[in-house]
Amino acid sequence: MDKKTIIWIILGVVVVAVVVLALTGSFSAPQKTEQTYKPGNVAAPGASAVSTSGIVVTSEGKAARNDAAPMSPEAPQESLPITDTSSVTSDAIDIKVTSTGITPKEFSVRAGAVTHLLVSTGDQYTHLFKFQDPSLSAIAVGIGPGDPARLMTFNAPTTKGTYQYFCDVPGHVGRGESGKMIVN
Numbered sequence: 001m002d003k004k005t006i007i008w009i010i011l012g013v014v015v016v017a018v019v020v021l022a023l024t025g026s027f028s029a030p031q032k033t034e035q036t037y038k039p040g041n042v043a044a045p046g047a048s049a050v051s052t053s054g055i056v057v058t059s060e061g062k063a064a065r066n067d068a069a070p071m072s073p074e075a076p077q078e079s080l081p082i083t084d085t086s087s088v089t090s091d092a093i094d095i096k097v098t099s100t101g102i103t104p105k106e107f108s109v110r111a112g113a114v115t116h117l118l119v120s121t122g123d124q125y126t127h128l129f130k131f132q133d134p135s136l137s138a139i140a141v142g143i144g145p146g147d148p149a150r151l152m153t154f155n156a157p158t159t160k161g162t163y164q165y166f167c168d169v170p171g172h173v174g175r176g177e178s179g180k181m182i183v184n
């Protein structure tokens with residue numbers, strides 16, 4: 001075999017290898033995975049876990065109570081501060097509380113569904129996000145000036161209807177810090 005033949009053989013082997021790799025998918029770009037919450041885990045460190053059957057549970061494994069006192073052991077717990085919100089489940093509803101209002105003004109959830117609220121601010125005020133209905137007294141998130149976001153995981157009410165939320169700092173509702181959660 002002369003030199004030319006050897007080079008052609010090497011080239012042929014390389015071409016075959018490239019074709020095989022391409023066909024087996026070794027060259028395809030890595031799949032972009034969407035961050036979605038999986039039951040049986042916590043959505044963010046510190047937040048209440050959700051059982052595999054979709055029930056938000058306390059640290060003792062009992063169903064958390066939405067009508068408990070905020071931060072009591074029976075209540076759904078808010079997460080530790082989250083500086084990198086890109087790691088948060090894309091199922092979370094992004095709630096922004098500022099002196100110009102709360103966004104979104106409304107959102108919808110399914111009755112009883114696992115619901116994640118990612119509560120954040122962005123101004124120099126303290127805010128306290130909560131619901132008007134006493135059946136949701138435990139779902140309250142306080143946030144100070146410049147604080148990172150926090151995630152609150154809870155089961156939406158099983159009773160369909162409209163649940164108002166607002167900022168419980170005096171004077172803030174008057175600035176438009178309110179909205180409604182529609183349970184359907």
Ligand SMILES: [Cu+2]
Nearest residue numbers: 127167169172
């Ligand atoms: Cu406020």
